[in-house]
Amino acid sequence: MSDVPCLNCGACCATFRVSFYWGETDAAPEGIIPSLLTEQVNLHYSCMQGTNQPSPRCVALLGSIGEGVRCSIYEKRSSTCRDFSYHGENGQSSPACQRARALHGLPPLPFDPQGPELIPTIAA
Numbered sequence: 125m126s127d128v129p130c131l132n133c134g135a136c137c138a139t140f141r142v143s144f145y146w147g148e149t150d151a152a153p154e155g156i157i158p159s160l161l162t163e164q165v166n167l168h169y170s171c172m173q174g175t176n177q178p179s180p181r182c183v184a185l186l187g188s189i190g191e192g193v194r195c196s197i198y199e200k201r202s203s204t205c206r207d208f209s210y211h212g213e214n215g216q217s218s219p220a221c222q223r224a225r226a227l228h229g230l231p232p233l234p235f236d237p238q239g240p241e242l243i244p245t246i247a248a
Contacts, residue, residue, distance in 0.1 A: 143176075148202055
């Protein structure tokens, strides 16, 4: 089992709009994000389909929130996704991660701010 909680979460992918510069899509010469999975936000920005809705969920997210998820375009994901850290990653707090988890009824992720590792929890 992976120590990365994202594989059992996915809350961020079903909470926030995933917007990025349109040049990250494969419609641009150096872009890699499949443009068929995006929509235009404005002249300069696109977003992943499904994330610009009142109840967002990225079209690339597979699985059930809080149970088991994966990104169907993980290797081609946007800079927005690459830059999003889970709470405790690299010893850093992520209020956005915690907020997304709370919105989906998931418990907060504990971590030790003195080190990069998640605090182990004991199953009841």
